[in-house]
Amino acid sequence: MNEWTENLLGLLIIIGAVFTLVGSIGLYKLPDFYMRLHGPTKASTLGVGAILIASVIYFSTKQDALSLHEILVTLFLFITAPIGAHLMAKAAIHINTEQVSRTKKYHSKNTTK
Amino acid sequence: MLELSLQIGFVLISIALILSFYRLIKGPSQPDRILALDTLYINSIAILVLTGIYLKSSVYFEAALLIAVMGFVGTVALSKYLLRGDIME
Numbered sequence: 711m712n713e714w715t716e717n718l719l720g721l722l723i724i725i726g727a728v729f730t731l732v733g734s735i736g737l738y739k740l741p742d743f744y745m746r747l748h749g750p751t752k753a754s755t756l757g758v759g760a761i762l763i764a765s766v767i768y769f770s771t772k773q774d775a776l777s778l779h780e781i782l783v784t785l786f787l788f789i790t791a792p793i794g795a796h797l798m799a800k801a802a803i804h805i806n807t808e809q810v811s812r813t814k815k816y817h818s819k820n821t822t823k
Numbered sequence: 824m825l826e827l828s829l830q831i832g833f834v835l836i837s838i839a840l841i842l843s844f845y846r847l848i849k850g851p852s853q854p855d856r857i858l859a860l861d862t863l864y865i866n867s868i869a870i871l872v873l874t875g876i877y878l879k880s881s882v883y884f885e886a887a888l889l890i891a892v893m894g895f896v897g898t899v900a901l902s903k904y905l906l907r908g909d910i911m912e
């Protein structure tokens with residue numbers, strides 16, 4: 711494995727880890743559920759995607775053949791993360807989860823209230 | 824370079840795991856706990872893939888794939904339970 715590939719791998723891994731951490735900090739710090747939903751479902755998915763791309767490059771150069779079974783994880787994660795976020799938001803609206811008072815005027819007209 | 828960035832990645836993702844675990848314990852409402860579980864399994868996929876690169880073994884992807892599938896099913900089932908009060912209808 712030459713110098714260039716190794717630097718690219720290191721860069722991808724650090725970018726992925728930083729984005730995953732940013733998503734979890736959003737989950738820890740933001741004030742209510744509807745804001746917290748944004749952190750993990752967007753940032754963490756991007757971070758895990760970058761780490762999986764790093765893994766594809768690493769195993770492709772190690773085995774001298776294209777290694778494609780990480781693509782499965784990537785594809786599955788990128789399809790299912792928005793579906794899960796949609797279902798969680800729907801459940802939260804259904805059971806009337808608390809909103810921060812400064813966002814209450816943006817209540818949607820389509821909810822079951 | 825690769826060794827150092829792998830170690831930095833392990834540290835950062837471990838902090839992310841601790842933060843989502845905090846939300847899982849504390850979370851004021853039930854959707855918060857579901858979201859924390861979702862984040863927890865995504866972070867564990869990341870740390871499994873990093874372990875696979877670190878130990879130069881490709882066994883860990885099967886585990887990552889299994890966690891991805893089962894975690895999605897779990898999230899959908901828990902959200903359905905909150906929506907309907909029942910999982911299978």
